[in-house]
Amino acid sequence: MLAVAESKELPVREAKAGDPEAWSRLFQRYQLPLYSYVFELVRDEQASLDIVQETFINAVRHVGGLRDDEKFGSWLFGIAHQKCIQRWRKPPREESIGVEELELVPDDEPGPCDWLVSKEQEEQFMNRLNQLPPPQRSVLLLHFVEDFSLEEIAGVIGTAIGTVKSRLHYAKRSLRKIIEKART
Amino acid sequence: MSKTPRDILFERHRHVEGRLDAIRERVLGEELTAAAVRGTRDAIRMHLPVRIWKELFWSCRRVWAGLSAAWLVIIAVNFQSLEEPPAAQGGKDNASPVFWTFLLEQKQLLAELGDVAPAEPPPQPVPAPRPRSDRREFNRVRC
Numbered sequence: 579m580l581a582v583a584e585s586k587e588l589p590v591r592e593a594k595a596g597d598p599e600a601w602s603r604l605f606q607r608y609q610l611p612l613y614s615y616v617f618e619l620v621r622d623e624q625a626s627l628d629i630v631q632e633t634f635i636n637a638v639r640h641v642g643g644l645r646d647d648e649k650f651g652s653w654l655f656g657i658a659h660q661k662c663i664q665r666w667r668k669p670p671r672e673e674s675i676g677v678e679e680l681e682l683v684p685d686d687e688p689g690p691c692d693w694l695v696s697k698e699q700e701e702q703f704m705n706r707l708n709q710l711p712p713p714q715r716s717v718l719l720l721h722f723v724e725d726f727s728l729e730e731i732a733g734v735i736g737t738a739i740g741t742v743k744s745r746l747h748y749a750k751r752s753l754r755k756i757i758e759k760a761r762t
Numbered sequence: 763m764s765k766t767p768r769d770i771l772f773e774r775h776r777h778v779e780g781r782l783d784a785i786r787e788r789v790l791g792e793e794l795t796a797a798a799v800r801g802t803r804d805a806i807r808m809h810l811p812v813r814i815w816k817e818l819f820w821s822c823r824r825v826w827a828g829l830s831a832a833w834l835v836i837i838a839v840n841f842q843s844l845e846e847p848p849a850a851q852g853g854k855d856n857a858s859p860v861f862w863t864f865l866l867e868q869k870q871l872l873a874e875l876g877d878v879a880p881a882e883p884p885p886q887p888v889p890a891p892r893p894r895s896d897r898r899e900f901n902r903v904r905c
């Protein structure tokens with residue numbers, strides 16, 4: 579749980595007080611994960627850099643509205659996610675998940691560190707990731723990049739926890755097939 | 763060697779780190795300066811009377827103290843000169859004893875007159891309006 583351990587040491591309070599050094603540390607910590615997440619959603623380098631910049635600007639301007647300092651990471655990703663949706667013009671259509679489907683989703687899924695992709699599988703893995711529908715890709719990226727909890731992911735993308743759980747399950751199943759196929 | 767998805771993603775995007783650093787520097791430079799300016803503006807608005815006092819009066823308090831002292835002296839001198847009788851001003855009184863005797867007589871005469879209360883002058887009769895015929899004649903004469 580790298581994100582949780584780090585977020586406790588992050589100087590969010592100092593940043594709220596307007597300390598430039600604290601802001602620099604925060605942005606340094608999140609700039610690459612944020613860019614990776616945005617790029618894998620919008621698939622355009624310049625647009626992704628613009629979104630990261632707009633996210634940073636919004637963060638500086640509205641940090642006063644952040645209630646829980648420990649949720650700085652998911653709050654920042656939430657801003658970026660909203661910017662991505664604005665880029666797409668039309669928000670991605672919410673998939674309706676049935677109760678039966680949710681009941682099938684197991685609780686003890688492996689964490690992002692349990693996923694190990696070999697050098698040969700990398701390209702295939704990334705291709706499959708990019709083929710996933712944006713809602714599933716978004717959830718999976720947040721899980722892989724920052725290891726956010728289901729609750730935090732739900733906060734970032736603005737959906738119910740059940741929906742997040744289901745999307746994550748199907749996205750993982752889809753990717754796992756590639757890894758298992760390569761092993762056999 | 764196997765990697766986690768996080769490592770794979772970061773490796774693929776590490777080439778933009780230089781541009782991300784530049785974005786970070788720019789945003790912090792511009793936004794934090796703007797935030798500082800906004801904060802200063804708010805502080806000015808909040809403590810305007812205190813700031814006026816400090817910058818306008820307190821910073822040059824010696825000058826203001828000097829000016830007030832000078833004005834106090836001017837006012838005091840002015841009041842003193844008003845209270846003094848004309849005779850005391852500069853010892854310019856060269857009047858002869860004859861003048862003083864005349865002044866004394868005048869004073870006595872005034873006191874005597876003061877004993878007898880002066881009769882009030884009779885009220886002036888309000889002039890009756892002139893007949894219109896007179897006025898017409900007057901106008902005719904004027905024409």
